[in-house]
Amino acid sequence: MTYFFASFYLYRWFIRLLQPPQRLRNTFRVIFIILIGSFFVGRILGRCEFDSLSYFLSYFSSIGMGFTFFFCLFAGGTDLLRYLLKKVPLHRGILILDSRSFCRTLVVVISGLVLVMGGCALREAQNIVVTRLDMPLRGLSAEMEGLTLVQVSDVHYGMLTENGRLSKIVARINDLTPDIVVITGDLVDESVSHMERMAEPLSKLKSRLGVFAVMGNHDYYAGVDRVVAIME
Numbered sequence: 096m097t098y099f100f101a102s103f104y105l106y107r108w109f110i111r112l113l114q115p116p117q118r119l120r121n122t123f124r125v126i127f128i129i130l131i132g133s134f135f136v137g138r139i140l141g142r143c144e145f146d147s148l149s150y151f152l153s154y155f156s157s158i159g160m161g162f163t164f165f166f167c168l169f170a171g172g173t174d175l176l177r178y179l180l181k182k183v184p185l186h187r188g189i190l191i192l193d194s195r196s197f198c199r200t201l202v203v204v205i206s207g208l209v210l211v212m213g214g215c216a217l218r219e220a221q222n223i224v225v226t227r228l229d230m231p232l233r234g235l236s237a238e239m240e241g242l243t244l245v246q247v248s249d250v251h252y253g254m255l256t257e258n259g260r261l262s263k264i265v266a267r268i269n270d271l272t273p274d275i276v277v278i279t280g281d282l283v284d285e286s287v288s289h290m291e292r293m294a295e296p297l298s299k300l301k302s303r304l305g306v307f308a309v310m311g312n313h314d315y316y317a318g319v320d321r322v323v324a325i326m327e
Contacts (some may be wrong), residue, residue: 098134098160101167102127108170112198132157141254145289153254161216165209166250173201221266245273245302251313252293255282262296269301276302280311282326286318294325 106127110120137152252261260295268276283290300306314322 099131101128101163102131105163105170107165108166108174109202112202114195114198115287119315130156130163134160137254141287143283144286145257147228150254157255158213158217162209162213165212166182166205169208173205185225212282219269223264225267225271233296242274243271244275244277245271245279248279249281249311250278251284252290253287253317256284258290258292258296261293262299265296265299268301272301274303276300276306278306278308280309281313282308282311283317283322286321287318290317290321291325 106123113119115123125174133152134156137149137156140146140149140284141153247268249265250256250264252259283293308326310319310322
């Protein structure tokens with residue numbers, strides 16, 4: 096529902112600032128309908144069958160959701176700024192803020208920023224980053240000295256993170272030769288038909304003292320009993 100209202104606001108923002116002809120307004124409307132519709136259709140199909148169509152719809156709509164989020168941040172910020180300027184006398188001397196050329200330039204600049212930020216975010220999402228921390232603990236017993244613990248969180252296994260990426264994460268963890276592995280929530284993203292398939296790559300986790308996990312909110316969304324059964 097939040098995504099729907101954010102998309103509706105963004106659609107109205109584009110129309111208000113660009114003031115396009117009716118044909119272009121209809122094109123914008125169709126684009127937003129497709130983005131919202133593909134999100135819900137992809138999720139519904141994913142619960143029934145994981146195939147190329149459900150993956151494509153989920154991937155397409157997820158990218159759209161990400162760009163919508165960035166757009167709303169900038170659009171909301173500029174709307175708030177323009178509103179505040181209208182409340183002070185200074186605004187009377189800045190009529191350019193209401194000119195069509197300024198509004199269209201604003202849309203172009205924000206669109207460029209969003210494309211750059213979205214591209215960087217997509218690239219960053221593909222990287223598996225390891226952060227190393229040394230944790231001195233007062234009173235630690237001698238036999239625990241040098242213990243290595245790998246903590247992994249928010250894997251969000253589902254339509255977009257499946258066995259290929261999960262296997263890379265498992266391999267990266269094993270390369271670290273941990274004494275303990277802890278999974279701290281949101282192993283899965285939502286209920287999908289192929290969730291049980293993640294048991295195979297997870298079973299390859301290697302840890303000297305064991306693998307431990309707690310549930311996150313998305314694990315409950317997906318069905319906590321199902322998730323626990325897979326992890327066990």
